[in-house]
Amino acid sequence: MAKILVVDDDVAINELIKVNLELAFYNVVSAYDGNKGYALAKQERPDLIVLDVMMPEVDGYTVAKRIRENSSTKDIPIIMLTALNMLQNKAQGFDIGVDDYLCKPFEMEELLMRVKALLKRSNNIPKSVAVKEVLTQGDITLIPETYSIEINGKQAKVTPIEFDIVNLLMQNYGNMVSSSKILSDVWGYSADDAVETIRVHMRHIRTKLDKISAGKKYIETIYGGGYRLVPTGVPNK
Numbered sequence: 001m002a003k004i005l006v007v008d009d010d011v012a013i014n015e016l017i018k019v020n021l022e023l024a025f026y027n028v029v030s031a032y033d034g035n036k037g038y039a040l041a042k043q044e045r046p047d048l049i050v051l052d053v054m055m056p057e058v059d060g061y062t063v064a065k066r067i068r069e070n071s072s073t074k075d076i077p078i079i080m081l082t083a084l085n086m087l088q089n090k091a092q093g094f095d096i097g098v099d100d101y102l103c104k105p106f107e108m109e110e111l112l113m114r115v116k117a118l119l120k121r122s123n124n125i126p127k128s129v130a131v132k133e134v135l136t137q138g139d140i141t142l143i144p145e146t147y148s149i150e151i152n153g154k155q156a157k158v159t160p161i162e163f164d165i166v167n168l169l170m171q172n173y174g175n176m177v178s179s180s181k182i183l184s185d186v187w188g189y190s191a192d193d194a195v196e197t198i199r200v201h202m203r204h205i206r207t208k209l210d211k212i213s214a215g216k217k218y219i220e221t222i223y224g225g226g227y228r229l230v231p232t233g234v235p236n237k
Contacts, residue, residue: 002119003027005044007037007063008052008081013104017050020108021115034058038066041073048119050111051098053082053089061092068097075160077118079111091200097159100187101197117188137173138231140218142166151233154212161186162205165198169219169229178226202227210236 004026008014011032018028029044031037034055041049041063049067053060060080067073080093083104090101099122100114135142141150147163148155158166164186169177179198183189202219209218216233 001025001027002047003029003044004115005029005031005037005040005046005049007031007034007040007049007055007060009033009055010052013052016108017111020112024112024115026115034060034063038063041067041076042070045072046076048077048079048115048122050079050081050115053080053093061096064093064096064098075122077122079114079118081106090197091204094159094161094200095204097161099161113189114187121186121188135167135170137170137229139216139233140166140170140229140231142170149209149212151209151212151218152214156208156212158205158208162201162208165201166205166229169227170231173229173231176222176226176228181226198227 004021006014006017006021006028008017009032014030014032018030021028029040029046031040035058037051038058051060051063060082064078064080067076067078077099078097079100079102080098081102081104082089093101099118102111102114139151142163143150143155144163147158147160149158149163149166165182168182168185179195182198202221206219213233213236215236217236218230218233220228220230220234222228
């Protein structure tokens with residue numbers, strides 16, 4: 001039975017999530033503030049964390065950052081709950097290493113679907129770690145053990161989600177991969193905000209690649225369609 005940690009200072013919402021997760025046969029541990037949530041993450045080593053953003057004293061972003069910086073908790077999947085349905089807020093969470101976002105108010109069925117998909121995706125081990133070989137095409141080499149992308153000898157660290165996105169593009173290099181396919185293959189579900197979610201991640205990936213790409217662009221946007229990996233790169237105009 002998977003163990004899930006719910007961290008939300010709103011007692012009613014926390015209890016509602018807990019009850020519904022338990023009805024779905026998950027083992028649930030609750031915390032009502034950020035400090036207690038981080039402490040329980042280290043103590044309980046849950047399989048997944050549902051984490052609210054807006055909490056007093058220590059907010060969800062700070063908790064997520066601490067979780068990602070701790071060697072014993074850094075690989076635990078995190079679903080972040082927020083009432084701030086704005087691109088910059090999602091970008092902040094994704095940059096820390098949050099795996100998924102769900103905006104309040106939300107349907108409990110939606111949360112359960114995302115919990116199930118994320119647990120299936122991670123299987124308690126990030127998907128990219130299961131890739132044993134170093135993948136390479138053109139100028140690009142993926143290094144699963146360190147979540148790194150190497151271009152002509154220079155490396156950039158990425159998050160597990162970003163690694164899996166680039167890995168998917170690598171497997172389909174030269175061909176367009178739609179946003180819906182990226183969301184389905186990497187996260188395990190489709191959602192209405194797929195385009196926005198993928199745009200945030202692609203912007204982060206491109207920013208990291210720009211630092212090691214020597215003026216080349218390796219991911220092309222196919223407007224109205226999706227994205228395509230160009231392993232040898234094209235001049236970045």
